[in-house]
Amino acid sequence: MSETTRTYRPRRDRVWFLRSRAYTIFVVRELTSVFVAWTIAYLLLLVAAVLDGALPAFAAFAAQPWVIALNLVALAATAFHSVTFLNLAPKATVVRLDGWRVPAFMIQGGNHTAWLLVSAVLFWVVTR
Structure with missing residues (x-):
């Protein structure tokens, strides 16, 4: 009588990330990349296009409805990616000043403030 061995193969859960809000946000954030x-x-x-002098051709490409829709989705996804990245910074980086650990809200506040300031300067440069 011959014995056959069967190996244990656990069932794969393809939607494991939907079972926890934190995992869902993690996967969505990674997909926004x-x-x-x-x-x-x-x-x-x-x-x-600017360097090659082909700006009118690029403008025609950029004016297509699917490109506009894609850029709007990309804007929302990039904003989500940026906010979640900046919110994770205090967990990834420990800042100490003379043995005192800087609280997470100060690191997050500094990151978000710097992001807003850089965005405001870029907005000013582009729109003037």
Whole structure:
């Protein structure tokens, strides 16, 4: 009589991240990296168009409805990615001043304030 051995294979849970709000936010944040990459590629295409003198062709491309919709989704995804990244900074970085640990809300507040200031300066430069 021959014995056959069977290996244990646990069932895979493909939606494991939906069972916890923290895991869901983590996975969504990681997926927003695709839209961050699109934003970088789009800006590089804009720079290339300006340097090559092909700005009218780029403007025609950028005016297409699907590009506008994609950029709006990318804006929302990039904002979500940025906010969640800045909120995680105090957990990843411990800042100590003379042995005193800087509280998380101060690190988050500094990060968000710097983000708003840089955004305001960029807005001023672009719109003037």
